[in-house]
Amino acid sequence: MKRLSSPSELERLRASILKNRDPQKSVVNICGGTGCMALGCTDVIKAFREEIAAQGLADKVEVRVSGCPGFCERGAIMTVEPQNIFYQRVRRKDVAEVVTKTLIEGKTVDRLLYPDLATGKRVVHESEVPFYTKQKRLLLAHSSQIDPENIDDYIFFGGYGALAKALRGMKPDQLIEEVKASGLRGRGGGGFPTGRKWETTRHAEGEIKYVICNCDEGDPGAFMDRSLMEGNPHSVLEGMIIGAYAIGAHEGYIYIRNEYPLAVKNAGRAIKQAEEYGLLGDNILGSGFNFHVKISRGGGAFVCGESTALMASLEGKVGEPRAKYVHTSEKGLWDRPSNLNNVETWANVPLIINNGAKWFAGIGTAGSKGTKIFSLVGKVRNTGLVEVPMGITLRAIIFDIGGGIPGNKKFKAVQTGGPSGGFIPEKLLDLQVDFDELTRVGSMMGSGAMIVMDETNCMVDMAKYFIHFLLGESCGKCLPCREGLKQMHHILTRITGGQGTEADINLLQNLCSTLLDTSLCALGGSAPNPVLTSLKYFRDEWDAHVNEKRCPAKVCKALITYEISEKCPNCGQCVKVCPEKAITPRGKKQPVVLNQKKCIKCGSCYDVCKLDAVLVK
Amino acid sequence: MKVNLRQLKSTVKSITGRHNNDRGMLVSILQDLQGEYGYLPREALVEIGRTMDVPLSQVYGVATFFKAFSLVPRGRHLIQVCLGTACHVRGAEKILDTVERELGIKPGESDKDLDFSLETVNCVGACALGPIVIVDGNYSGEMKIDAVKPLLGSYNKAPAGAR
Numbered sequence: 001m002k003r004l005s006s007p008s009e010l011e012r013l014r015a016s017i018l019k020n021r022d023p024q025k026s027v028v029n030i031c032g033g034t035g036c037m038a039l040g041c042t043d044v045i046k047a048f049r050e051e052i053a054a055q056g057l058a059d060k061v062e063v064r065v066s067g068c069p070g071f072c073e074r075g076a077i078m079t080v081e082p083q084n085i086f087y088q089r090v091r092r093k094d095v096a097e098v099v100t101k102t103l104i105e106g107k108t109v110d111r112l113l114y115p116d117l118a119t120g121k122r123v124v125h126e127s128e129v130p131f132y133t134k135q136k137r138l139l140l141a142h143s144s145q146i147d148p149e150n151i152d153d154y155i156f157f158g159g160y161g162a163l164a165k166a167l168r169g170m171k172p173d174q175l176i177e178e179v180k181a182s183g184l185r186g187r188g189g190g191g192f193p194t195g196r197k198w199e200t201t202r203h204a205e206g207e208i209k210y211v212i213c214n215c216d217e218g219d220p221g222a223f224m225d226r227s228l229m230e231g232n233p234h235s236v237l238e239g240m241i242i243g244a245y246a247i248g249a250h251e252g253y254i255y256i257r258n259e260y261p262l263a264v265k266n267a268g269r270a271i272k273q274a275e276e277y278g279l280l281g282d283n284i285l286g287s288g289f290n291f292h293v294k295i296s297r298g299g300g301a302f303v304c305g306e307s308t309a310l311m312a313s314l315e316g317k318v319g320e321p322r323a324k325y326v327h328t329s330e331k332g333l334w335d336r337p338s339n340l341n342n343v344e345t346w347a348n349v350p351l352i353i354n355n356g357a358k359w360f361a362g363i364g365t366a367g368s369k370g371t372k373i374f375s376l377v378g379k380v381r382n383t384g385l386v387e388v389p390m391g392i393t394l395r396a397i398i399f400d401i402g403g404g405i406p407g408n409k410k411f412k413a414v415q416t417g418g419p420s421g422g423f424i425p426e427k428l429l430d431l432q433v434d435f436d437e438l439t440r441v442g443s444m445m446g447s448g449a450m451i452v453m454d455e456t457n458c459m460v461d462m463a464k465y466f467i468h469f470l471l472g473e474s475c476g477k478c479l480p481c482r483e484g485l486k487q488m489h490h491i492l493t494r495i496t497g498g499q500g501t502e503a504d505i506n507l508l509q510n511l512c513s514t515l516l517d518t519s520l521c522a523l524g525g526s527a528p529n530p531v532l533t534s535l536k537y538f539r540d541e542w543d544a545h546v547n548e549k550r551c552p553a554k555v556c557k558a559l560i561t562y563e564i565s566e567k568c569p570n571c572g573q574c575v576k577v578c579p580e581k582a583i584t585p586r587g588k589k590q591p592v593v594l595n596q597k598k599c600i601k602c603g604s605c606y607d608v609c610k611l612d613a614v615l616v617k
Numbered sequence: 618m619k620v621n622l623r624q625l626k627s628t629v630k631s632i633t634g635r636h637n638n639d640r641g642m643l644v645s646i647l648q649d650l651q652g653e654y655g656y657l658p659r660e661a662l663v664e665i666g667r668t669m670d671v672p673l674s675q676v677y678g679v680a681t682f683f684k685a686f687s688l689v690p691r692g693r694h695l696i697q698v699c700l701g702t703a704c705h706v707r708g709a710e711k712i713l714d715t716v717e718r719e720l721g722i723k724p725g726e727s728d729k730d731l732d733f734s735l736e737t738v739n740c741v742g743a744c745a746l747g748p749i750v751i752v753d754g755n756y757s758g759e760m761k762i763d764a765v766k767p768l769l770g771s772y773n774k775a776p777a778g779a780r
Contacts, residue, residue: 034741034742034743034756035743035745035746035758037756038743038746038749038756038757038758039746039758072743072744072745072746073745073746075746217740217742218739218740219740220700220701220702220703220705220739220740220744221701221702221703221740221744222740222742222744223740223742223743223744223745226742227742258648258685259685259738259740259741259742260741260742261754294642295645296641296642296644296645297644297645297648298644298683299644299647299648299679299682299683299684299685299686300683300684300685300738300739301682301683301684302739313644314641315640315641316639316640316641316642316643316644316671316675316679317643317675317678317679318675318678318679318682319682319683334641375703375744375745377702377703377744377745377747378702378703378706378707379706379707383703383744383745383746384745385745415702418702419702449702449703449744451702451703451706452706453706457706462705462706465702465705466702469700469702469739472739473739475682577762577763579715579718602711602714602715602718602762603708603711603762604711604715604762604763607708607711607761607762607763608762608763
């Protein structure tokens, strides 16, 4: 690799990459993200390489392992270029057929094409799949065509062009003004205006300053940062370099959860490649500007999403937050001015510099600009990552893009913002999603997790789930959070256990206000949100638990019983799976008998019965 | 489990050296060390404190604060059940109950032969495919109760000499 010593050299490099790529050459793009890996894409990739070699096509066809385009539910997913054919749920056994039929004969393998959920019609091209067409993909635009291990793929699509533009003709103050004018707000959860944060850090006192990328993504249910870091790490890096130049920082950190091994690997490689090209390190593109980036791996602590806790961890200390009388932009890492932004925030920066603040501010709502990536998961048909403009309605995300609720079940709630957010009921489905609207209804944007729940999810159980989660993640430094969450969990356990009273709910509400008002950091301060929104919008379920000792969604174990219906034909499946041997057959075509005394309510029989003969009451 | 002290010292030296003895990299250093041993041996924590001139209390504090670290030896196979929200709404608790029953251990424990250790994790970012179980870093998505036994069974074939 040749080191680039000026923006013009980067342009020449790009021109040569463009020239050397034959647009008519066949390329098989296979998603190598964590989701597809869980569905066996590693085998598929290997099989493609072998089959292509075996059929003597090695010179004619390129196999590219791409980043995550987001349609995880349909993994392993792949496209064939230049025809833009989209195949889904590809397994190893399908590979030979794809090679013969598509790559050699130029036909499609119809059973691997995406079936439209409404019509059942097979969709041939990636560009026509409804899941994608209804999104506005800017950050994820080329996710299925970029190999994250190859910097040239990023440069092919104009990568590092924004950095060249910034270094060539823009002063740091100009860059900050541009980001301010774009209206970009932090994507990690807080929604703080990015440009203002940069400005404070730039003007803070001190020679040494840091920029930090938060890829801790502890918010369960969110994985857009993982996907961006795994799939397009250079876009994040480019944003960081521009930010560092604007702020006047020469050292940076990427803080990645160790639970994301592929993201750690790809970010590390991206740093190395950018250094080799002279896009990172000393004298970047011959500008005289130096910037070095190190990776630091998190140890699995939700509280490290809090800026001060993250910085403590970067100093090799326990990840406890501190009070923020002084902001981290003035005194952060090693007591020096530090600018922390989330992965998605950084990835937005090159887009803004390339296309201008005006263009960016033209997308979204009055207070929230640009797009946002949501992880649409839970009880929804098309699960995966969706990138949409701010201001789109929840209904459009869940029903138009997500395809609605599977199994003819009824929508109950959507939870946004992770453990700090809240539940949003059906009557608010036409809410226009942005930072302010979500906060107004008692939830929050958070990092963009969107967990859909149907009628079989219990909202009291869900509130308990989040409190249990937060109880485990509370660092223990301040009393309201440490002890308050413990007591809240006690109360919730009583209620879901069928021993709750009306007074318990009042006490719970009191504890919620104490936590809101007195916790040291946002973990405790926002912890009541799931409980409060569940109470606000689903009070009838709480009343059923407390007054009638009944769980309407049939989730809380203490309040349900399993029964065998008359239609059971004695197929024997449940007898086999019951771990307690509580089910005994009575003879041919006779319903089996479930011994309630032995039943531990594990639900194995219910899950295994294909005839709906196991009832929950 | 007996730890070879001389070997341990050289391992610690090479890991801390790789990170330039940078105190800020303590979490990463402990990660690497756990990668070598499968857990954090007491002797290694002492050695890290000495090599990097960091108080042992701080090393111990970090090692016990973060969920990823274990101070006791773990089994040859690490089973992680994801309890992230997306997995929870799709019945991760039932999967965990089943794994617990099959192995006869609770999260945070290992079986007596040190074949399996069980842990829960809060989200591994494969939310679209929940519930997720990870064995030795290999992800299994859309887990069902009756798929637990075959999955664990496929890892149980330990060569007798390996213990």
